[in-house]
Each structure stands twice: as structure tokens, then as C-alpha cells.
Amino acid sequence: MSSRRQFIRTTLAGSAALAGLTACSGGSGTSTNGGGPPPPPTPAITGPILVLVQIQGGNDWLSMTPPNSGANGGAYANNRPVLSAITANNLTDLGSGVGLNKDCTGLDLLHAAGKIAWMPGVGMPNPNLSHFTSTDYWGEGAAVPDGTGWLGRWGDAAFSASDILRGVTTTSDIILMNHGRKRDFVAVTSSADFNYPTYLRSSAQVPDSNFLKSGYAYNLNNPGTTIDVAAAASEGKLFYDAASQFSTLITTRTPSVPYPGDTGYAIANVSNQLSTQLKLVAQMIASGIPGQVYTVRLGGFDTHSNQVNDYPKLMRALGGSIKAFYDDLATITTTVNSQSVKAQDRVMVVGWSEFGRRIKENNGGTDHGTAILSFALGNMVKGGFYGQGYPDLTKPDTNGNMVFTTDFRSLYATLLEKFLGYSDSKGILGATYPTLGFL
Amino acid sequence: MATFDSQQNSWTAADVMHFARRAGFGVTPEIAATLAAQSPSSTIDAWINQTADMTAFNTALAKADVVSTGVNQSIPADPAPHPFRLEGWRRQGGIPNAQGHFAWRMQFNPNPLQEKLALFYHQLFATGAEKVDNTAFTVKQIDLFRAMGTAKFGDLLLAVSKDPAMMIWLDTILDRVRPGSSDVPNENYAREVMELYSLGVDNGYNQQDITNLAKAISGWTYTPLDIQTDPNNPQVQRGNDGTFHVNMTYHATGTIQFLGGTFDIGAPTTYGEGCITAILTQRGSNCAAFLAKRLLTFFVNPNFSSAALTDLQALVLAQNFDMKAILKAVFKSAYFFDISNHYNLYEGPVAWIVRMSRMLCPSLAAATVPTLPSFPAWRAVAPYFHNSGQNILDPAGPNGWAEHTGWINSNTARYRGKLAASLALGEVLTGSQQLFPSTVASWFPTTPSSPQAVYDRLAALLQPATVPAPVQATWLNGLWTSGFSWDNSTATQVKVRELAFLILCSPHAQLH
Numbered sequence: 010m011s012s013r014r015q016f017i018r019t020t021l022a023g024s025a026a027l028a029g030l031t032a033c034s035g036g037s038g039t040s041t042n043g044g045g046p047p048p049p050p051t052p053a054i055t056g057p058i059l060v061l062v063q064i065q066g067g068n069d070w071l072s073m074t075p076p077n078s079g080a081n082g083g084a085y086a087n088n089r090p091v092l093s094a095i096t097a098n099n100l101t102d103l104g105s106g107v108g109l110n111k112d113c114t115g116l117d118l119l120h121a122a123g124k125i126a127w128m129p130g131v132g133m134p135n136p137n138l139s140h141f142t143s144t145d146y147w148g149e150g151a152a153v154p155d156g157t158g159w160l161g162r163w164g165d166a167a168f169s170a171s172d173i174l175r176g177v178t179t180t181s182d183i184i185l186m187n188h189g190r191k192r193d194f195v196a197v198t199s200s201a202d203f204n205y206p207t208y209l210r211s212s213a214q215v216p217d218s219n220f221l222k223s224g225y226a227y228n229l230n231n232p233g234t235t236i237d238v239a240a241a242a243s244e245g246k247l248f249y250d251a252a253s254q255f256s257t258l259i260t261t262r263t264p265s266v267p268y269p270g271d272t273g274y275a276i277a278n279v280s281n282q283l284s285t286q287l288k289l290v291a292q293m294i295a296s297g298i299p300g301q302v303y304t305v306r307l308g309g310f311d312t313h314s315n316q317v318n319d320y321p322k323l324m325r326a327l328g329g330s331i332k333a334f335y336d337d338l339a340t341i342t343t344t345v346n347s348q349s350v351k352a353q354d355r356v357m358v359v360g361w362s363e364f365g366r367r368i369k370e371n372n373g374g375t376d377h378g379t380a381i382l383s384f385a386l387g388n389m390v391k392g393g394f395y396g397q398g399y400p401d402l403t404k405p406d407t408n409g410n411m412v413f414t415t416d417f418r419s420l421y422a423t424l425l426e427k428f429l430g431y432s433d434s435k436g437i438l439g440a441t442y443p444t445l446g447f448l
Numbered sequence: 449m450a451t452f453d454s455q456q457n458s459w460t461a462a463d464v465m466h467f468a469r470r471a472g473f474g475v476t477p478e479i480a481a482t483l484a485a486q487s488p489s490s491t492i493d494a495w496i497n498q499t500a501d502m503t504a505f506n507t508a509l510a511k512a513d514v515v516s517t518g519v520n521q522s523i524p525a526d527p528a529p530h531p532f533r534l535e536g537w538r539r540q541g542g543i544p545n546a547q548g549h550f551a552w553r554m555q556f557n558p559n560p561l562q563e564k565l566a567l568f569y570h571q572l573f574a575t576g577a578e579k580v581d582n583t584a585f586t587v588k589q590i591d592l593f594r595a596m597g598t599a600k601f602g603d604l605l606l607a608v609s610k611d612p613a614m615m616i617w618l619d620t621i622l623d624r625v626r627p628g629s630s631d632v633p634n635e636n637y638a639r640e641v642m643e644l645y646s647l648g649v650d651n652g653y654n655q656q657d658i659t660n661l662a663k664a665i666s667g668w669t670y671t672p673l674d675i676q677t678d679p680n681n682p683q684v685q686r687g688n689d690g691t692f693h694v695n696m697t698y699h700a701t702g703t704i705q706f707l708g709g710t711f712d713i714g715a716p717t718t719y720g721e722g723c724i725t726a727i728l729t730q731r732g733s734n735c736a737a738f739l740a741k742r743l744l745t746f747f748v749n750p751n752f753s754s755a756a757l758t759d760l761q762a763l764v765l766a767q768n769f770d771m772k773a774i775l776k777a778v779f780k781s782a783y784f785f786d787i788s789n790h791y792n793l794y795e796g797p798v799a800w801i802v803r804m805s806r807m808l809c810p811s812l813a814a815a816t817v818p819t820l821p822s823f824p825a826w827r828a829v830a831p832y833f834h835n836s837g838q839n840i841l842d843p844a845g846p847n848g849w850a851e852h853t854g855w856i857n858s859n860t861a862r863y864r865g866k867l868a869a870s871l872a873l874g875e876v877l878t879g880s881q882q883l884f885p886s887t888v889a890s891w892f893p894t895t896p897s898s899p900q901a902v903y904d905r906l907a908a909l910l911q912p913a914t915v916p917a918p919v920q921a922t923w924l925n926g927l928w929t930s931g932f933s934w935d936n937s938t939a940t941q942v943k944v945r946e947l948a949f950l951i952l953c954s955p956h957a958q959l960h
Contacts (some may be wrong), residue, residue: 137649137650138639138655139643139650140845140847141649141845141847142649142650181834181835181859181860182837182857183857183859193857195858196858197859198835198859220922220923220950221950221953223919223922224915224919224950224954224955225955227916227919227922228916228919231916233916235913237791237792237959238955238956238959239955240955241856241956241958241959244856244858244860244861245858245953245955247858248859248861248862251858308844311636313622313634313635313636314634314636315622369632371631371633371635372623372624372625372632372634373622373624374622374634376634377635377639408655
């Protein structure tokens with residue numbers, strides 16, 4: 010609700026059940042690539058860059074990758090008389106009794122190329138149906154929550170003092186996931202004028218920005234500084250330092266492909282909410298901004314109502330933006346340790362949402378549910394299905410929600426150990442979780 | 449209630465400023481000195497009773513033009529009627545206009561608590577204008593907060609539940625359960641009204657309560673859209689007033705169990721209202737604790753002790769959720785004025801820039817004199833609210849904003865810097881028009897005799913937490929490198945404005 014310290018207090022109390030978990034039953038290192046295309050050769054990951062897409066509002070992934078056969082298919086149709094009738098004729102078969110909503114533009118092509126790992130049923134043992142509590146659970150990713158996020162703790166452990174721009178979010182707020190004990194991720198919402206006001210940088214005036222810098226330094230080094238002043242000084246200094254690096258590196262860039270919302274994009278009236286952020290990430294990568302993890306967000310998935318009309322638009326924005334981004338990266342060549350590396354070979358996109366939605370539809374939409382669909386996408390990914398399988402829709406919990414199959418911290422352990430190359434995932438997550446086999 | 453038993457029987461100008469920052473948008477040192485000579489009790493009573501004369505404000509509001517950004521440099525002798533253009537159904541441009549309208553009211557309302565409570569309740573009942581897609585309804589909801597800010601919380605909770613903007617925002621109007629059917633209700637509002645607006649997550653309710661409350665309020669809606677042209681201004685068209693009613697075709701009937709009670713949701717005249725009311729009657733203690741947390745976090749101390757929370761919870765219950773009585777008890781308490789509660793709370797970005805503009809820009813009386821620079825161009829400033837961390841009237845979610853530390857991150861530091869530059873450095877938008885019109889001379893009623901005197905006056909206006917002396921010295925020595933003289937030269941004005949900018953950007957000025 011309010012302060013971080015307050016958050017820590019309430020979270021420690023409220024997450025006792027979650028905190029009690031020391032290991033999970035879900036997750037394995039084996040692929041269940043059920044009939045999908047054979048995995049392509051895995052390229053070496055040089056200079057990995059993770060782009061985490063927050064699908065905000067609770068993605069009704071039963072409408073994105075619904076079951077299209079078997080008992081699950083029957084249960085889906087029975088519980089979704091309106092919504093299933095729409096998706097049934099609009100699916101690309103992914104194999105394993107699962108289809109992909111064709112409105113999710115472009116992901117069918119990437120699946121066919123073997124570049125997407127699907128992870129249906131990712132969740133937690135004691136889910137919460139509040140958007141905000143659940144988002145915080147996902148953010149914490151800890152066996153024992155302490156008011157920090159798993160990426161923030163990774164930054165605390167892995168970043169050096171000069172790694173100002175190694176963790177970046179394109180959102181204007183800093184969610185718990187990106188909050189560390191020592192420092193937050195940097196928010197870069199636009200590349201234009203990422204600096205102090207022009208007036209301050211004009212040579213004719215007194216160099217005020219130096220005054221600001223010295224003020225931050227004084228307050229951060231003075232033992233008498235209060236916690237609140239130090240926190241504000243820390244964030245001010247973070248922007249100051251980030252701006253100093255960013256402004257020397259950033260270059261203008263025209264995307265090599267049209268993104269949703271652009272003139273020339275094949276489909277009209279697709280939201281540019283996500284594509285704008287991914288374009289910015291591509292620009293930063295092309296400019297040599299040393300970001301290793303970028304977090305972006307697509308909102309609007311709280312489809313309690315009007316889902317028939319809204320969900321296809323959301324799918325087009327999600328799939329279309331990611332596909333354009335993937336294609337755009339093919340034209341960017343970066344430098345890692347003095348070697349040229351294609352950006353497309355460095356970047357993996359991973360999607361997550363705070364929860365899925367109720368199996369049974371309401372009168373026009375779906376209400377809050379539990380387990381999610383995660384997916385990982387990139388040239389280094391071994392395509393197919395991973396985790397402990399699709400939830401059994403014929404055996405919901407007492408509230409009519411899906412029972413998760415794969416612990417979300419297995420996903421995090423995989424990203425930390427097998428992609429970011431940080432071997433001590435236990436140090437970040439508080440316990441050992443089995444990794445998944447898509448890398 | 450021990451925390452709030454001891455009264456503040458006397459106060460200093462610094463105490464007055466503390467009170468005015470929290471219960472309003474600050475007062476100048478001159479006003480603080482005047483109020484400090486009066487008793488705290490009577491002054492706080494008048495402030496909370498909102499007894500200040502609104503005539504001049506209402507007159508100016510009707511004529512203020514903060515919308516058309518090119519015209520605030522001069523005011524015609526007889527300005528045209530209300531140009532805010534808040535007509536709702538035409539959405540384009542509506543939100544920034546309404547944001548400008550809200551900010552203008554915060555800056556000039558002679559009863560600032562009315563706007564501060566509107567902001568408090570907007571941050572609580574956070575409703576997003578983009579989805580509502582009807583600016584008139586958005587403004588109507590804020591007007592509801594103004595009208596009922598000091599009313600009983602339960603009455604406001606029911607009114608908000610029947611408010612058209614809220615019913616659109618959280619899908620009440622699409623919660624349809626035909627009588628006797630097995631239709632599945634839409635749970636959106638039923639969940640959030642307890643989780644976010646009255647009890648707190650998982651605090652005294654379960655999934656069955658959510659489902660049953662959703663049935664109880666099914667069919668709630670407002671009168672259909674009815675566009676009418678304003679006869680006094682053919683350019684303006686207005687939608688209907690959103691009168692609440694129940695569509696019986698989609699309203700479930702029968703009895704339900706809710707929070708341990710049994711309710712006949714088909715009972716005529718109420719049609720489920722009793723369930724909203726029951727949140728307070730069935731879960732009064734939980735709701736009182738929830739409200740106490742919000743009040744402490746917004747007005748007093750975000751890092752409150754468990755004793756303070758328990759005592760305010762008891763006070764809320766003892767006063768039967770009467771906000772006027774609760775606010776008086778809180779603001780008159782010695783606890784509120786304890787020095788540990790000064791500057792322990794980050795200020796939200798909109799309240800922050802409004803308060804600073806109250807200090808540096810002309811007062812209402814001065815601004816309405818045609819020869820002076822007039823009002824800030826809030827309509828042009830409003831687009832910066834989002835990136836500074838608070839897109840008022842259009843929050844991204846029904847949980848509003850993470851207050852206090854949630855206001856502070858590297859991005860908000862970036863955009864507070866831009867707002868500070870606009871305000872202090874006199875940023876010019878077009879031509880010679882300033883976004884925040886001000887004159888350096890007006891900041892100094894007496895001539896300062898030294899750089900330190902310049903700082904002291906600016907600090908008295910902008911009221912940061914105490915900036916360490918070595919930092920002050922660095923700034924002053926850097927700005928006045930070769931002696932001090934006070935004149936109306938550009939060089940002097942630049943130094944003063946830059947000093948104001950440095951204060952505004954300091955960590956200490958983010959607290960209030």
C-alpha cells in the first residue's frame with residue numbers, strides 16, 4: 010500500500026504460507042516437446058539480454074493457448090460456452106492438445122521455427138487472487154520475502170558500482186520485482202532528453218548539475234542523513250548517474266521493421282503500448298547501453314467484461330509487438346568483448362502475468378484465477394512445452410480455479426542459472442528449485 | 449485512543465506550516481505567522497469546517513482559462529464563461545482539461561482541505577478516466593469527494609458504489625444476473641470494494657462473499673446516455689448526469705449470505721445496498737483499521753506504530769466513521785504535531801508542484817488582476833503528471849498509487865526536475881508566456897542583505913526539510929562568487945531562480 014518498510018512488515022506476515030515453502034514439486038529439466046517441431050541447434054549465449062514482458066491484469070491464457078482436444082478440451086468448452094466458440098475456429102495447433110490463438114500475431118511462426126518454450130500452469134502453492142498481492146508474490150520470488158524483488162536482489166549481488174544501466178525498466182514506476190536492497194532498476198521511459206533540463210547544461214549558466222551531484226554525495230555520505238532523505242538522494246543520484254552514461258551512448262534509430270501502431274504495419278488499429286517500449290529497448294541495445302535485463306509491460310488484461318472484443322486486440326498487441334521486436338533485432342549487430350554478436354542471438358523474451366483467470370466464464374468475461382502461462386522466446390530457446398504439464402481443467406480447486414503445475418521459482422532459477430549465468434540461484438531465491446530444460 | 453488524547457494547545461509558525469502542508473497545500477510564511485497567533489483548536493476547526501469565503505474563488509473559476517495555453521498572459525476585462533470544457537462524452541482533450549481543472553482548484557481553493565480530501569479519496573477510490581471515457585463522469589466523481597469529504601465514510605462508500613464513473617471503471621454496469629438464472633456475476637467491483645476500498649486484501653471476507661456481493665449489486669447502472677447542447681454555449685455538449693438506478697432485468701433476487709449476515713437482495717428500494725453498508729456494520733473493526741492506515745499514511749506518519757494504528761482504529765469506531773470528527777481529533781492532537789512527524793512523508797508529485805506554485809506564483813487576488821501574469825498553464829503542465837508518478841484522474845489500476853516511498857524513483861526524480869525547472873527557472877512555453885508565471889521580486893517582501901538571506905527566504909517559501917549547512921554553503925558560494933548585491937538585473941534573477949531550482953530538486957524538498 011505505501012512504504013517499503015510497511016510493505017516488508019505486511020508481506021512478512023501475509024506471506025507466511027508462501028514463505029514456508031522450501032522447495033517445489035513442479036519443474037524439471039526434461040522437455041515434454043509433444044509433437045512440436047524438432048529443436049534447432051542451440052547457439053552459444055554470448056552477452057545474454059533478458060526482456061521480461063509483464064502481461065498486466067491477469068492474462069486469460071486459456072484464451073491464448075486453449076486446450077483443443079481430450080478431457081481438457083471438453084472441460085474448456087463446457088465452462089466457456091461463449092469464449093470457446095470464438096477461439097475454437099481461430100487456433101493454430103501447437104501439438105500436445107493445445108492450440109495458439111491466431112490473433113497472437115506472429116508467435117505461430119516463431120513456434121514453427123522452434124523458438125518458443127511454452128510453460129502452461131506456472132504458479133504457486135498459495136495463490137492470491139488480488140492483482141497487487143499476486144504481483145508482489147511474483148516480484149518477491151523468495152522463499153522468505155523481505156520486501157525486495159528477485160531481480161533487485163540479483164542486481165544487489167551481481168552489479169558493480171558502475172553497472173548503473175544493467176537493469177532497466179521502461180515503465181515509469183518501479184515494481185517490487187525490480188527493487189533491490191541496495192538499489193532499484195533505472196526507469197527509462199523515453200530516450201529523448203534523458204537528462205537534466207537544457208537550461209542547466211547551457212554553458213552560460215552556473216553548472217547547477219554539479220551542485221546537485223555534490224548535494225547527493227554529501228547526503229549519502231553524511232551519517233546524520235535520515236533514511237527518507239538518503240532514499241531520495243539515492244534515487245536522484247541514480248538518475249544523475251544514469252543520465253550521465255545514457256546521454257553519451259544513446260543514438261537515434263529507425264526500426265528496421267514496422268511495429269504495431271506504425272505506418273506500414275500490416276494490421277490496423279493495434280495498440281502501440283508494448284511496441285513503443287520494445288522499440289526503445291531495441292534502440293538501447295543498438296546504442297550499446299549495457300542493459301542486461303529489461304522489464305516492459307503490456308496492461309489491459311483484466312478482462313472481467315467485454316472479453317470477446319478486447320482479448321483479440323490484446324493478443325495482437327502482445328504477439329505483434331514481440332514478433333516485430335524479434336525481427337527488428339535481426340538487423341542489429343552488437344559488440345560483446347570486442348566481438349560482433351547479433352542482437353537476435355543475445356535476447357530472450359519471457360512473458361509472465363500475475364495470475365490466469367477463472368476456468369468458468371462470467372456473463373461477458375472472466376474473473377480472477379490462478380496459474381499462468383509463461384513463455385520464453387529467442388534463438389537460444391529449445392522450442393516445445395516445458396514444466397509439469399497443462400493444468401487439469403476437470404479438477405479445479407474449491408473456487409473453480411486451476412491448480413498450478415510448475416513452481417514459478419523454477420522459472421526464475423532457470424533464468425538466473427542457465428541464461429544470466431548466475432549460478433547461485435539459491436542465494437537469490439532462498440531455496441533450490443529445479444531448472445527447466447528450454448535452454 | 450491514547451495517541452490522540454493529548455491536544456496541541458499552542459503552536460508556532462512552523463507548526464502551522466506543518467499542518468497546512470498536510471491538511472492542504474501549504475501556506476506562506478506570512479499567513480503562518482498570522483495563524484500562529486490564533487488558537488490551534490479554533491483555526492483547525494475553521495479549516496476542517498471549510499468556512500472560508502468561496503465567492504472570489506468561484507468567480508475566478510468561472511472565468512479562469514488554463515486550457516487554451518496561449519491566452520493566460522492577459523485577461524480580458526470581462527472573460528468568457530467557464531472555458532474548462534469538461535464536457536464528457538467528447539473525450540479527446542478532456543482528461544488534461546480535467547487534470548488542469550483539479551490542479552487549479554488545489555492551488556486556489558480558499559478551503560484547501562476540500563481539495564486535499566478530494567485527492568485523498570481519489571487516491572483511495574482510484575478511478576481511471578481512460579476506461580470511463582466520459583470526462584464529465586470523472587469530474588462528477590471528484591465533485592462527490594469534495595461534497596462528502598468530511599461525511600461519514602460509510603455514506604461515501606455507498607455513494608461511490610453508485611457513482612457512474614466507478615460503475616463503469618470496475619464493471620458494475622456489466623454485472624448482470626437475471627433473476628432466477630444461473631448467470632455468473634461479474635466479480636470485479638465486489639472484490640475490489642473490499643480489497644482496496646474498505647477492508648484490505650483477504651481481511652475478513654472470502655471468495656463466497658465476493659460472489660454473493662457481486663450478485664447483490666447486479667443490475668446496478670445509470671441513466672442512458674443523453675447528449676444535450678448547452679443552450680448558453682452551443683459549442684458545448686454535455687452527457688446525462690449519470691443518475692443511479694437498478695435494471696431489474698439483470699438484478700438477482702432472493703437471499704444471500706454475506707459477511708456472516710443474511711440479506712434479501714431483491715428487497716425494493718435498496719436492491720442490494722444493504723450489502724455495501726454491511727461492510728461497515730459486519731466488519732466495522734476491520735474497516736476502521738483499514739481507514740486508519742490510509743489516514744495515517746496520507747496525513748501523519750507512513751511508518752506508524754502499531755499503537756498509533758490501534759488508537760486511530762478505536763477513534764474511527766468511536767466516532768462512527770464520521771470523517772469530520774476523526775480529522776479534527778487527528779489534526780488537533782499533540783501526536784500530529786510531534787516533531788518526529790514533520791518531514792517524514794514524501795509528498796505526491798501533484799500536491800508537490802501545486803504547493804510550490806502556491807508559494808512562487810501570484811495569489812488568486814493578484815492573478816485575477818489583468819495586468820499581472822495570471823494563472824499557471826495547468827492544462828499544459830498536466831501531461832507531465834504521468835511521468836512524475838501520478839497521472840491524476842487516470843490511474844493505471846484501481847489500487848491507485850504506491851504512496852510515500854512509491855513517489856520516489858529515478859524516473860520521478862527526472863520529471864520532478866523538469867517540473868522544478870518550469871516553475872523556478874521560469875520556463876517559457878510559447879512567445880513570452882511562462883508555464884508558471886512568477887516574478888522574483890514578488891518572492892521577497894523585504895530586500896535580502898546576503899546570499900544566506902536569499903536562501904532563508906526561499907526556504908521559508910518552499911519549506912524543505914532542513915538542508916545541511918555545508919550543502920547550502922556550496923550552493924551559495926557557487927552562485928555568488930564575487931560579493932552580493934540585490935538588484936533587478938537578469939544576473940541576480942538567474943541566481944535566485946537557480947537557487948530555488950536547487951532547493952526544489954533537493955532530497956529534502958521531496959518531504960513535507
